[in-house]
Amino acid sequence: MKKDDEKDYTLLDMFLENPGQFLSGEEISRRLSISRTAVWKQINKLRQAGYDFEAVPRMGYRMTDAPDQLRAEELIAGLSSEQFGRNVVILESTTSTQEEARLLAEQGAAEGTLVISEEQTGGRGRMGRKFHSPRGKGIWMSLILRPEQPLHLTQQLTLLTGVAVCRGIQKATGIQTDIKWPNDLLLSGKKVCGILLESAAEDDRVRYCIAGIGISVNLKEEDFPEELRPIATSLRLAGGQALNRTVLIQHIMYEMEVLYKLYNEQGFQAIASLWEALSGTIQREVKVQSQRGVVTGVAIGLNPSGALLVKVDGDIVPVYSGDVEFHTR
Numbered sequence: 543m544k545k546d547d548e549k550d551y552t553l554l555d556m557f558l559e560n561p562g563q564f565l566s567g568e569e570i571s572r573r574l575s576i577s578r579t580a581v582w583k584q585i586n587k588l589r590q591a592g593y594d595f596e597a598v599p600r601m602g603y604r605m606t607d608a609p610d611q612l613r614a615e616e617l618i619a620g621l622s623s624e625q626f627g628r629n630v631v632i633l634e635s636t637t638s639t640q641e642e643a644r645l646l647a648e649q650g651a652a653e654g655t656l657v658i659s660e661e662q663t664g665g666r667g668r669m670g671r672k673f674h675s676p677r678g679k680g681i682w683m684s685l686i687l688r689p690e691q692p693l694h695l696t697q698q699l700t701l702l703t704g705v706a707v708c709r710g711i712q713k714a715t716g717i718q719t720d721i722k723w724p725n726d727l728l729l730s731g732k733k734v735c736g737i738l739l740e741s742a743a744e745d746d747r748v749r750y751c752i753a754g755i756g757i758s759v760n761l762k763e764e765d766f767p768e769e770l771r772p773i774a775t776s777l778r779l780a781g782g783q784a785l786n787r788t789v790l791i792q793h794i795m796y797e798m799e800v801l802y803k804l805y806n807e808q809g810f811q812a813i814a815s816l817w818e819a820l821s822g823t824i825q826r827e828v829k830v831q832s833q834r835g836v837v838t839g840v841a842i843g844l845n846p847s848g849a850l851l852v853k854v855d856g857d858i859v860p861v862y863s864g865d866v867e868f869h870t871r
Contacts, residue, residue: 553584554593557605566602592660592678594762609678609760610787612658620792625654626685626802627795633657635677637664640740640754643684647742647750653688656795662756673736673756674774676765681757681787685798688750689806693743696751697848697862698810700725700739703753705816706801707735710794711757717780720822723841723850723866727757728822731868732775734758755794760784814844823866828852832864841866 552574556565570581585595585603592609614630621627629652636642636659643657662675662682675682687699704721711727712718719727719734727735738754758766761776777785805813818824823841830837830852839854849860 553581554588557593557603562604564598564601564604569602590677592676607784610784611678612660612788612791617788617791620788622792622796623654623799625652626799627654627656627791629655631655631657633659635659635661635663638662639682639684640738640752643686643752643754644740644742647686647752651686653686653750654799655686656683657685658683658791673738674758674767674770675756676761679761679765680759680776681755681791681794683755683791685753685755685795686750687753687802689748691748693741693746693748695810695847696739696741696748697724698805698813699751699753700737701817701844701848702801702805702813703737703739703755703798705813705820706797707737707755707757707794708820709801710790710797711735711777713797714790714793715777715781715785717777721817721820723821723823724848724863729775729777729780732773734775734777734780753798757790759787759790810846810848814846814848818843823850826868829867830861830864831867832861837861837864 553570556570556573567578567581571578589595593605594607596604596606612632614632617630618628631642631646633642639657639659639662642659643655646655646657659682661677662673689699701724704725704727708719708721708727717729719729722728725737726733735755735757739751740754741751742749758774758776760778763771763779766774801813801816824843826841828839828841830850837852837854837859839852839859841850842853842858843851845851845860847862849862850866852859852861
């Protein structure tokens with residue numbers, strides 16, 4: 543008797559051998575020697591793995607979309623970066639790439655080591671929020687950095703990562719995103735990417751940082767939970783077509799490496815200028831929920847540490863952390 547996984551592959555092979563054609567439930571049942579109920583269960587398993595099907599009464603099922611598979615050899619072969627992404631771990635599923643990367647960093651993994659997963663079952667954003675990371679639809683990855691800087695300046699690396707991802711997306715797809723301080727990328731006001739930077743330090747010196755990057759690449763409207771649909775989007779929804787995730791990762795790794803070198807050589811000001819040019823936050827009225835309370839005013843730039851400068855009734859208030867809402871009177 544075949545195992546469940548073998549049934550999955552056999553059913554998938556049937557659709558791959560008959561592209562664009564309907565396969566009836568009766569035919570599938572006969573060829574695989576399984577019940578019609580088992581056929582339906584196998585179809586749903588493939589849907590959960592990122593495959594899409596059209597179901598028509600009396601005609602059966604037709605595969606309409608298949609996820610692109612991330613492969614380490616293909617990713618490395620197309621990299622333009624010298625170090626970032628060349629040591630890569632690709633997982634089918636994990637709770638969180640942040641945790642996987644942290645374990646590797648503790649074991650001495652080199653700077654530039656990249657962990658990618660096809661799905662995250664417990665992906666997280668800032669303040670412990672859950673991050674939606676379905677299989678085969680997005681880029682869920684974490685990059686190990688080993689900067690030589692004080693712990694209090696790691697906020698700058700969050701902003702650097704935002705610039706790198708924004709530039710990588712634009713060069714790979716032609717889609718222009720807006721950076722929202724401190725760690726989101728937006729498309730038409732909806733979130734398309736989240737960034738989470740976590741650090742380990744000793745004596746106020748950074749031992750390593752993990753730059754977590756989550757990009758909704760090929761999600762369709764129905765792939766988002768209902769509560770996220772008003773506030774989240776994907777590159778596919780914006781561009782009208784599925785995108786190659788491998789190419790996108792390659793561009794982002796290149797931009798990360800270039801900007802990281804620039805940062806190490808020239809300091810944060812060069813990164814801050816790039817961030818402000820790409821920001822969708824500057825010169826907008828904002829309402830920031832910070833630990834010190836609510837700050838409402840016009841965002842005018844960044845201070846030397848990466849804090850958001852907000853003009854409030856003639857005073858300039860630096861905001862070091864918090865959630866930004868775009869405020870309208």
